[in-house]
Amino acid sequence: MRVRFKCLIVALVAAVALSSIAFAQTQQRPPAGSAPAQFDPHDLTGVWQREGDRGINPVVPEMTAEGLKKFNANKPSYGRPLGAPLNGEHIGRVRAVPPAQGNSLVGDCNPPGVPRLYFEPEPVEFIQAPDKLLQFFSWTRAIREVWTDGRSFPKDVDALQPTWYGYNIGKWEGDTFVVDSLGYDERSWLDHFGYPHSADMRMQERFRRTGPDTMEMVLTINDPAIYKTTWVSQKNIFKRVKREELTLNGWYGFLEGICAPIDEGDFNSRVRNPAGGVNR
Amino acid sequence: MKNRLCAAAALVVGIVAFCGSTFAHHGTGISYDLTIPPITTKAVVTEFKWANPHIGIYVDIKDDAGHVDNWSIEGNSPYNWARMGWNRKTLQAGQEITITFYRSKVPGVHAGVIAKAVLPDGTEVLRFQRDTPTQGDGVR
Numbered sequence: 001m002r003v004r005f006k007c008l009i010v011a012l013v014a015a016v017a018l019s020s021i022a023f024a025q026t027q028q029r030p031p032a033g034s035a036p037a038q039f040d041p042h043d044l045t046g047v048w049q050r051e052g053d054r055g056i057n058p059v060v061p062e063m064t065a066e067g068l069k070k071f072n073a074n075k076p077s078y079g080r081p082l083g084a085p086l087n088g089e090h091i092g093r094v095r096a097v098p099p100a101q102g103n104s105l106v107g108d109c110n111p112p113g114v115p116r117l118y119f120e121p122e123p124v125e126f127i128q129a130p131d132k133l134l135q136f137f138s139w140t141r142a143i144r145e146v147w148t149d150g151r152s153f154p155k156d157v158d159a160l161q162p163t164w165y166g167y168n169i170g171k172w173e174g175d176t177f178v179v180d181s182l183g184y185d186e187r188s189w190l191d192h193f194g195y196p197h198s199a200d201m202r203m204q205e206r207f208r209r210t211g212p213d214t215m216e217m218v219l220t221i222n223d224p225a226i227y228k229t230t231w232v233s234q235k236n237i238f239k240r241v242k243r244e245e246l247t248l249n250g251w252y253g254f255l256e257g258i259c260a261p262i263d264e265g266d267f268n269s270r271v272r273n274p275a276g277g278v279n280r
Numbered sequence: 281m282k283n284r285l286c287a288a289a290a291l292v293v294g295i296v297a298f299c300g301s302t303f304a305h306h307g308t309g310i311s312y313d314l315t316i317p318p319i320t321t322k323a324v325v326t327e328f329k330w331a332n333p334h335i336g337i338y339v340d341i342k343d344d345a346g347h348v349d350n351w352s353i354e355g356n357s358p359y360n361w362a363r364m365g366w367n368r369k370t371l372q373a374g375q376e377i378t379i380t381f382y383r384s385k386v387p388g389v390h391a392g393v394i395a396k397a398v399l400p401d402g403t404e405v406l407r408f409q410r411d412t413p414t415q416g417d418g419v420r
Contacts, residue, residue, distance in 0.1 A: 267329075
């Protein structure tokens with residue numbers, strides 16, 4: 001009886017050890033010929049926070065006449081005040097007006113869209129499903145679907161509803177997850193500085209895990225109606241958000257970051273508009 | 281004395297530089313004058329509205345002539361302030377506090393953006409920013 005019990009214990013320990021190894025093998029797929037990685041480069045799941053300055057890239061491509069027209073029509077409230085010294089920066093960084101005098105659609109709780117939503121100081125969760133990757137943005141609780149089921153873009157996309165978050169197709173190129181997208185609503189801004197895009201914009205994001213808790217992404221805007229050359233972003237660094245940073249009163253998870261017009265309208269009429277010299 | 285002056289100058293430069301990058305998320309540095317010293321005064325809370333994406337603090341403030349005006353003070357976002365340890369019970373209507381805020385650039389308007397508040401027991405709350413500011417703090 002005692003021998004049988006010992007055998008059972010040994011078998012259990014062995015089973016646990018073997019299953020751990022098997023699990024580790026399925027979770028970690030180091031590229032052939034390189035040192036074993038401590039993370040699976042094909043696993044983007046988790047809660048991430050982008051770091052660094054907002055915006056795509058301070059170096060902005062030359063705009064077309066149409067691009068300039070749209071750019072000048074956009075009145076952002078982020079950046080330094082309109083008319084401040086340029087200090088070698090692009091004019092886009094120096095044209096902020098009080099929100100009450102601006103025209104960002106987000107000021108009335110319209111969707112930020114992407115890529116603008118990446119630049120918010122709130123995290124995004126990546127959830128990988130067999131046929132898609134879901135991006136769950138804390139701010140506005142927006143869900144973006146990136147399809148990985150091998151599909152092509154919709155036919156005659158112009159006939160479909162324009163989107164704030166794109167028609168998105170994802171695929172792996174080695175250890176880089178590449179997201180190509182199109183079909184964007186031309187009313188959204190690319191970022192907080194009010195850079196415009198057209199309905200024909202194509203965007204590509206290239207994600208790459210760089211460590212157990214780090215990921216980088218470079219995005220490229222291709223929109224010849226607005227920008228004369230492609231606009232390649234700076235390297236966006238994402239860091240994994242620790243569980244305790246998202247735990248309040250013992251409750252883990254995103255706060256409900258919804259921009260409700262009933263609240264924002266109240267705030268605008270009582271604080272923002274008077275502070276900006278506008279009565280409405 | 282020289283050290284104090286240097287410290288004060290460094291503080292002002294720091295605040296201005298800091299505000300340029302963080303207060304300006306959605307025009308906070310544009311609507312309010314962050315280049316002059318903030319106002320610190322006694323105030324009575326009339327409403328503390330904890331809502332996304334901007335928290336509103338409404339207070340009665342008595343001027344030197346004894347006249348009371350209701351001021352609208354812009355706060356940070358629930359996301360940032362919750363992570364700094366504050367919540368919708370941090371202030372309550374009727375409470376007498378000491379509030380420090382920067383005024384709107386518009387003359388005569390009773391609006392501002394908070395720097396901090398001090399409760400009757402001396403607890404400092406609702407600092408606009410974290411102790412260790414990072415890019416990304418602030419309101420939208």
